[in-house]
Structures are given as C-alpha cells and as structure tokens.
Amino acid sequence: MRDQGRLIQWVEDEQSGLIQPNDSSKQPVYLSLKDFAKRGPRPIVGCALDYQVRIDEKGRFRASDVMYLTAKQSTAHQRTHLYRAAKQQNTSSSRLAPSTIAIIIYWIVILVLNSMGQLPNIWFSILFMAQIVIYFLSKPLVQHPVWSLSPRSIFIFVFSVFGGWPILVLMQNKLRLNTQSQPFKTLYIGTIALNILCTLWIVGATYPF
Template sequence: MRYQGQVIEWNDDKGYGFIQPLNPGQGENRIFLHIKSFSQRGPRPLAGALLEYEVIQDSKGRLNAQRVSYVRRQSAQTTKPSATGQSKAWRGWLITLYGAFIMALQLTHQLPVWAIAIPVLLSGLTYLIYDMDKKAAQQGKQRIPEKNLHLLALMGGWPGALLAQQKLRHKSAKTEFQQVFWATVMMNWVLLIILSMPLFR
C-alpha cells in the first residue's frame, strides 16, 4: 500500500531524513527516508516536499520509506532553505504580540491581573497534553480527542499548542487539524478583544 507524507527533516550531507505521514491510518509516527529509497533519480528532497511511498519495518521495528516518488515536484530555485526558519520566526512573533497585547490591556486596566495567568497556565497545560497525545500515538494507546485540543486552544492555550506543534512535530502536518486550529486562534483573539471592551467589563 502506498502512502503520502511530507518531508519534515532532511540532512543532505548524510542523505537521509524523516517523513511526517498524512494518512490517518499511519498515526503520528515519523518515517525514515534515505536518498537511495527513491524509485527514480531526481531533485534532492527538501523540507516540505510531498512524497508518495511504501513502508517496511527494519530488524529493529523502525518504519522505513521505500519506492519513494514525488507527489509535487519541488524547485530548488523557488524553495529557499530558510523558509522553515522564517515560519518559526513568524510564529514566535505572533506569540510575542499576543503576550504584549494582554499586558497592555492589563496595564490600561481593561483586563484584571488574573486574566494574565489564564493563557500562561493553559498554554503550559496544552503543551503537556500535546506531548501526552504524541506518546500515546507512538505507543498505540488511546488518543486524546482533537476537539479537546481545539477547545484548549480556543480558551487561550493556543501559544502552548503552537510551540508543541513546532517542538514536538505533532499535529503540524495534518491540514484539516491546522485549519480548525487557526480558526480557534482567530476566535480567541476576537474573544479577548470583546472582553476588553467597556460594555463587557
């Protein structure tokens, strides 16, 4: 059976990296990718490349991609190595802006002091729950429902979720999940602005 996934790490000097599966049936386990596993010679893979592949297990039970091919051809001229770094920087600035906005609301007495602690505590809790869910996926145990993760993000824990997606590489490649996640982020911003209005204080 052939699957689809996205390259999330690639060491071009050593000729190997890892694929994040996009098929729900494969869970969240990363797939090892070697340059010799490609069916045909072509451009060297870069982070973000979409691949199609088969999966085998080696003698140690690790998942390896075989008979790999590109789903969407990449272009070395249009894909910059620094794109991933720019994405991470953009997300970091978004979290910083969110924190500065909450502090500004508190300093201008538009939000109570305790309101600052809520996103901090929820972000820490959300990060831990993401970590628990990833470990459950790797061990084949019962998963945490995605609606619970989205609820935590909506309530103010989205900065922790964003960090978990980046650091743990969990839920970061699933398009449907990401669409709902960013919707909860926008809704949280709107809710925070509404609560800061005089009419609601």
C-alpha cells in the same frame, strides 16, 4: 518530499513498522509492506530506506514508494544531511520564526492591556493557565503524532479558545509537532480566531472606547 532513514521497528504479523529518519529531530514514519515500490527481501530492523513522506487519513507521517538503500548510498546521504542540517541551524539560530514573533507581539499586547487595567486579571489568569493545560495535553503527541478528532483533540480545542494556542504553536516549531492534518488544522485555526475575538470583546466590555 523524499527522505531517508532506518527501520527501527517491524511487526511481522501486521506487516508494518516504523522508520526513524536520519534527522533525529523528525518524528518516526509509519510503514507497511505494501508501501514498498517493488517486491524484495523482507524488511529487517536496521536496514536503510529511501521513501516518500506523506500524511495519511489518521494524521500520521507515512512512507510510500519505499526503496532499499545500499550502505554506500546511505553514508553519502548522511554526510549531505549533516552539512545541510549544520547550515540550516546556523541560519535559523539567527532569526525567529514568523509565528514566534506573532506570539511575542500577542503576549506583549496582553501584558500591556492587563497592566493598564483594560484586561481583567481573571481572563489574564485563564489565558496563562490554558497554555499549561495544552502543554501537558500535547506533549504525548510528540512521540505518537495522531491529530484526528479524538477526545484529546476536543480538549485542545476548548483550551485553545481560552488562550492555550500559543504554546502549541511554539511546540510545533521546536518539536516538529504535526498539526497540519485535516480537519484538525481548520478547527484549530478557528479556535485561535475565536480566542482573539473573545479577548477583544472582554477588553471592549471592560473599557469601552
């Protein structure tokens, strides 16, 4: 997918920098000199760029096939983006994302089971506290979206098994967190499945059918 934005940081020694997309809700995109489609003037902070967005091996949003934009091209794109953003906001504000609906249903089931005494209070408390922990673990990654297998990711996996995964899904929807890089995505989905299986096992052990 192609996008446009402006260069907000450039480190000459490293020949790399960051692009802020025109859509301010999107995360900065990493850029290096070799990512330009063809040779041209040295990048200057504030210049308008058109680029292809991809996710590199470190889990970062990275630009490729980068081209400079004229002032006229940049202005025209911003007008188009503002129109599309306003239209999308009006549409999305009237409906919930499928993942959000699934989380609401998940928590309704958890609350019902707990109120009926079929889910122990200790497990209910663990499910709730794990989300608070994951929130604080994930919040720094809004500005620095690196989802490789790091110590922080290991803690996220652990607390996801104990019920913290819903808050990360919501943060992904609202704050555009990137959780699609591999192998993070596969392992994260596995922790969600494991948490649900653990909850079902606890319910069955507490209240055999």
